[in-house]
Amino acid sequence: MTETTTPVRRLGIGIVGAGFIARFHTRSWQAVRDADIVAVSSRTLAKAEDLARYAESLSVGVDVSAYDDVAELVRDPRVDAIWVLTPNETRVEVIEAICDEVVSGRGSLRGIAVEKPLGRNLAEARAVAAAVDRAGILHAYLENQVYAPRLTRTRDLVWARGASAAGSPYLARCLEEHSGPHSQWFWDSELQGGGVLNDLMCHSVEAGRFLLTPPGTDPDEWLTPVSVTATIASLRWGRDHYAAQLEERYPGVQDYRDTPSEDYANATFVFRNGDGEPVIIEATTSWGYVGAGMRLSFELLGPEYSMSANSLTGDGQVFLSRDLQQDAGEDMLEKQNAEQGLMPVIADEPASYGYVAENTQIVRAFVRGEQPLESLHSGVAVTELLMAAYYAAETQTVVQFPVDLEDYVPAVARREWRPRRAADASE
Numbered sequence: 001m002t003e004t005t006t007p008v009r010r011l012g013i014g015i016v017g018a019g020f021i022a023r024f025h026t027r028s029w030q031a032v033r034d035a036d037i038v039a040v041s042s043r044t045l046a047k048a049e050d051l052a053r054y055a056e057s058l059s060v061g062v063d064v065s066a067y068d069d070v071a072e073l074v075r076d077p078r079v080d081a082i083w084v085l086t087p088n089e090t091r092v093e094v095i096e097a098i099c100d101e102v103v104s105g106r107g108s109l110r111g112i113a114v115e116k117p118l119g120r121n122l123a124e125a126r127a128v129a130a131a132v133d134r135a136g137i138l139h140a141y142l143e144n145q146v147y148a149p150r151l152t153r154t155r156d157l158v159w160a161r162g163a164s165a166a167g168s169p170y171l172a173r174c175l176e177e178h179s180g181p182h183s184q185w186f187w188d189s190e191l192q193g194g195g196v197l198n199d200l201m202c203h204s205v206e207a208g209r210f211l212l213t214p215p216g217t218d219p220d221e222w223l224t225p226v227s228v229t230a231t232i233a234s235l236r237w238g239r240d241h242y243a244a245q246l247e248e249r250y251p252g253v254q255d256y257r258d259t260p261s262e263d264y265a266n267a268t269f270v271f272r273n274g275d276g277e278p279v280i281i282e283a284t285t286s287w288g289y290v291g292a293g294m295r296l297s298f299e300l301l302g303p304e305y306s307m308s309a310n311s312l313t314g315d316g317q318v319f320l321s322r323d324l325q326q327d328a329g330e331d332m333l334e335k336q337n338a339e340q341g342l343m344p345v346i347a348d349e350p351a352s353y354g355y356v357a358e359n360t361q362i363v364r365a366f367v368r369g370e371q372p373l374e375s376l377h378s379g380v381a382v383t384e385l386l387m388a389a390y391y392a393a394e395t396q397t398v399v400q401f402p403v404d405l406e407d408y409v410p411a412v413a414r415r416e417w418r419p420r421r422a423a424d425a426s427e
Contacts, residue, residue: 011035011110011367012078016070016094017085018042018051020182021115025083026051028350028359029060035081035363037061041073043090070097074107081111081366083142083359087183088120088198089191095128099135111138111366117202117386118379120193120413122405125383129376140362140372141379145203146210147361148354150309151298155211162305163214169302170279172211174204177286178294180237180263184250187261194412195261197232197393198386200285205269206382208281211300212273218373220381223271223279225401230267230389232412234260234419236288259415263287267389292344296353311352314344 013035015022022040029037037055042048045068052064067073074082074097086094095114101107112132118141119125132139145151163169177200185191186199209219234256236242243256254260269281289295296311320326320343346352365372390410392399394417411417 011363012038012080013363014039014041014073014076014079014082015051015055015085016041016073016082016098017087017115018044018047019085019087022051022085023054024350024353024355025085025359026055026058026060028355029055030058031351031356032060032359032363034367035359037064038078039065039067039073039076041067041070043068070094071101071106074098074101074109079107079109081109081113081363084112084114085142086115087185087191088117088193089185091119092124092127092131096131099131099137102135102137109135109137110369111140111362113140113142113362114376114379115142116206116379116382117193117198118376118383120198121409122380122383122387123407124193125380126406129380132376138366138369138371139376140365141374141376141382142358142362143203143206143374143378143382144354144358145207145296146354146374147358148352149357150311150352151207151210151354152357154307154309155300156215158300158302158305158307159215162302166302166304168214168273168275168277168279169212169300169305170277171282171299171301172208172280173282173284173297173299173301174207174211175284175295175297176200176203177284177289179290180287184253187246187250187253187256189254189259189261189412189415189417192261192413194390194410195232195265196263196285196287197230197265197267197389198410198413199287201265201267201283201386201389202382204283204285205267205281205385206378207298208269208283209382211298212271212279212281214274216373217274218378220377222274224273225385225388226270226272226278227401228267228269228385228388228392228399230265230393232262232390232393233264234262235264235286237261237263238420254415257420259418260420261412262417262419265389265393267392269385269389311346312344315347315352316345318343318345 040048040052048066052066055061213219213222238260266284273279298309300307387405388399
């Protein structure tokens with residue numbers, strides 16, 4: 001007698017937000033099984049419709065609905081789980097609207113996934129996590145780098161072959177930099193919650209925690225924060241020429257000569273690990289890197305071993321001579337700054353950067369009714385570390401844990417950070 005099983009119904013995914021990152025996630029869905037994109041919501045209906053048609057063109061959804069009201073998307077009976085990919089300043093409002101629909105019974109969800117960072121500050125991050133906890137929904141923090149193959153495979157090898165024999169690793173170095181964000185709201189320190197530290201160091205901090213933690217273990221349980229030191233600076237975009245470029249490109253953006261967002265940030269995070277040993281994450285981020293494209297670099301050092309990875313090694317290289325007239329574009333690499341010369345090519349960016357594995361594993365967990373390890377509580381922990389870094393840089397002190405940062409909003413986010421005035425006054 002042949003045993004038969006009832007096939008699991010494919011998960012219906014609702015995408016909230018229709019910007020750059022939403023298109024990246026949508027592209028990744030071409031390799032995701034057990035789920036289809038069924039609905040899109042955006043504050044602008046035309047943008048939602050555009051992303052819905054894009055999803056259909058990639059065959060990752062059929063008859064994808066478009067809404068300009070997130071509550072309508074939650075009430076759509078085809079939507080089983082939601083990916084929240086909206087700008088930072090909307091995060092709490094959007095999450096609470098979604099959870100209200102679930103708590104009221106007007107909508108039913110099996111899971112919710114929220115893009116990084118979880119909030120502009122610790123109070124917002126905690127509000128997001130608390131709302132989802134109250135609604136009783138499975139949740140995931142969308143930190144793609146901890147799913148990136150270049151990190152997951154090397155981390156697993158290091159822990160299996162190195163740490164098992166010589167002891168746990170002690171130093172993670174994580175760097176991310178490019179020439180600047182795609183959208184105006186990223187440059188607005190109030191809307192975004194800061195500058196490059198909030199935008200990119202959230203990646204570097206969680207990648208570092210991931211590398212320093214044994215596979216299958218929650219970093220919150222393995223790593224106890226001890227202290228943070230940090231530096232932030234306005235190096236490139238506060239200069240007259242580049243501040244004028246921002247004004248021309250994004251009319252209405254704040255004056256980066258006077259109240260910039262930081263375009264450089266460096267922080268050292270000290271932890272005590274589960275073995276009782278001191279360990280360190282060195283994180284560096286920048287919007288001032290002009291090169292082949294976005295550069296992601298990772299190192300992990302242990303007693304008798306090390307690992308390293310760099311995104312710009314790519315999958316191949318292309319050379320285009322100066323005699324070829326090229327249109328600007330990012331078809332070879334995200335954030336590339338040239339269309340001539342010798343350039344790296346990443347064949348499948350959504351897979352290389354971790355979006356495919358991220359969405360595959362989260363969908364699988366939601367289908368099975370399991371809580372993903374990378375949860376919204378991970379996002380809260382990262383936000384607390386970021387706020388500690390901002391406070392350390394702002395006060396030029398070493399921040400010791402535990403520290404109460406619940407009501408802290410960085411001076412950058414309040415538009416009260418004026419580094420060039422301070423530099424002029426000291427001369």
